[in-house]
Amino acid sequence: MKRKINKYLSRNYLPKWFILIFDLSTVIFSLLLAHLLVNRLHFTLLDRDLILRQLAVTLPVYFTGFLIFRPFTEVIRHSTLEYVKNILFALTLSMITLLLVSLSVPNTSFFYITSIIILLQYFISTGIMIVSRVSIKTIYHSYFQNKRYDNKIVIYGAGELGHMASSAFMNNTNSRSKVIAFLDDNRSLHGKRIGGIPVCSIEKAFQKVIPNNNVTDVIIAISQDKLKKSNKQKIVDLCIEKGIKIKLVPFNSTWVGESLNTNQFKELNIEDLLGRDPIKLDKKKIKEGVQDAVVLVTGAAGSIGSEIVRQLIAFKAKKVVLLDQAESPLYDLQNEILAANNNPVFEVMIADVTNKKKLRKIFEKYKPNIVFNAAAYKHVPLMEEFPGEALRVNIGGTKILADLSVEYGVSKFVFISTDKAVNPANVMGASKRISEIYIQSLAQNNGIATKFITTRFGNVLGSNGSVVPLFKKQIEAGGPVTVTHKEITRYFMTIPEACQLVLEAGFMGNGGEIFVFDMGEQIKIYNLAEKMISLSGYVPNEDIEIKITGLRPGEKLYEELLNGNEHLQHTYNDKIMIGDVEKHNYLQVNRDVINLLNSVDVLPDNELVAHMKTIVPEFVSKNSEYCLLDKVPITFSNGKSKVKPNGKPKKPHPAKTIEKKTLLIAN
Secondary structure: OHHHHHHHHHHOOOOHHHHHHHHHHHHHHHHHHHHHHHOOOOHHHOOHHHHHHHHHHHHHHHHHHHHHHOHHHOOHHHOOHHHHHHHHHHHHHHHHHHHHHHHHOOOOOOOOOOHHHHHHHHHHHHHHHHHHHHHHHHHHHHHHOOOOOOEEEEEEOOOHHHHHHHHHHHHOOOOOEEEEEEEOOOHHHOOOEEOOEEEEOHHHHHHHHHHHHOOOEEEEOOOOOOOOHHHHHHHHHHHHHHOOEEEEOOOOHHHOOOOOOHHHOEEOOHHHHHOOOOOOOOHHHHHHHHOOOEEEEEOOOOHHHHHHHHHHHHOOOOEEEEEEOOHHHHHHHHHHHHHHOOOOOEEEEEOOOOOHHHHHHHHHHHOOOEEEEOOOOOOHHHHHHOHHHHHHHHHHHHHHHHHHHHHOOOOEEEEEOOHHHOOOOOHHHHHHHHHHHHHHHHHOOOOOOOEEEEEEOOEEEOOOOOHHHHHHHHHHOOOOEEEOOOOOEEOEEEHHHHHHHHHHHHHHOOOOOEEEEOOOOOEEHHHHHHHHHHHOOOOEOOOEOEEEOOOOOOOOOOOOOOOOOOOEEEOOOOOEEEEOOOOOOHHHHHHHHHHHHHOOOOOOHHHHHHHHHHHOOOOOOOOOOOOOHHHOOEEOOOOOEEOOOOOOOOOOOOHHHHHOOOHHHHO
8 A cells, every 4th residue: 555655656746736725725724823812712702804804915915925935836745945945935025014014004904913913823824834844744755755775875064065965865766875874073963963864973984883884875065165185085095995985966056055966976086086175266366367368378179278278268368369289179179168158259270389480370360468388298108209209399389489479579478397397307307397498598588578487287187198097998998907116106186276276376477487386295106096996896906906017218206396406485375386496598598409409300319318418417317218328429400519428429410411400490
């Protein structure tokens, strides 16, 4: 019998008109009961004509209140606190209206109603309507929703978001999950109940509640701006240890007072775990910096460039020019921007940053005020194999863009660098360091109005080619997950926070600075692999193997954010610091860079790398092919030779051969 009733109720609901009639009947009954209470329950003392006249006033008023706040539209068995609020608003508005009416008409009036009757009617109606709905909901969930629960849930966060998450499970008739406890850091809540669900500490939950109830899932229901990374890390580590699944309730302000369903919960990603506590930005400074500016973003289709573009458009830049040579990703970004924004002002340009003639036309046409240079080759092993390409794009492209920025009066040039530029151990890092040196030498050159700013940070979570997407693919394929060394560590930052800091640093800088971002603690890649495997529901080295493959050419065990000659200065943003910079002679740096670029297609790879070492003495290659180059003589494109210690000069290359390879800097 119960099963048949439950099946019927799951398909049928009370119509809105029925609930509205019930609410109006409650108003009528409350008026009668109010009169009885005033007359001490003596029916003979009731004035029927007076009650009818008062109903002629009160019913239309309450009916109007119900139409405004519509409490009769809610499905009672799934009602929420928002529903109770609508009832209170409707009844309170009606009560206040009636009080005003009673005060505005004399007591001899045909429609006169006393304040005591109005208040009694209000309180009785409120009590009946709320109690009746709570009773219906309780009876339904207690007697007709008894079912077998496959999943036992614990919710971390006993606040409003946690209560909404709990209601989402309760209101989902198809759900086989039951919330058995809340976890919360607020000690004053421990031992209490919210909605009949007990609240306990994290320690008690993992010592008793979770093991005793065979909990399968923990839901983190705290908005990211209130959730500390240390607390999240603690919960995740305990869940991984006990093999419990973790999900997040992504915060959305529109849910508060509305509805949330279990389909909106998301699996915890490693990006969610490694992100730091929320970054506070000076949004006013950024907005003022871009609102009247034409901004050129190179490498716009890449991970960093595309996020910078998104944020510039969100800050209402006057115009954003997107430049990249990657056609398909740029096309995808274009469509994304058009779909997500109302009349965004932007232009898309397919171009190579080493094509000076093309870039000159772009500068002439758009006259950018600000340039963000995110175009670069960044994969360490590939740049070890093709050092000439690292020089041509990372150094040559940066030089062309910087020189054109000076020529066309760009106010700010923001260069996206990397922690691999510090004491570089590979070609990619050394190419970025040489670019930094060139940018700094320009900033220190008298007579140049453009403000050159360098931003330096570590690995970006989820970026193209980064370790996290690689591990995800390897886990999906069943392993093995490959790690180059068990002790290798890296800094990590999420794409949005890295780009937010780039924007703020760009508008904070006065020119010549190297801004270093607080990357938090270095993370051991082996531990990262273990956590990603665990979060995917597998046991590391049992279900999925972690395979050590050995360090790749040019790869360091750890990264640095400063070299020995740099020191940090703090800024008003504790996530952004300024590194003291060395003085550079522009004429000498420019000459060295030109010589290096002119040699790209002339010198063999080992001599190109040796040439880089003359500009960046701290460059100590970890690549076995290049590690002995401290004794290799260097031949420059001007025909002169330079001997490093214990080396011998080599015969210069023919001048006519060099001249044919100078197109990069001659345009």
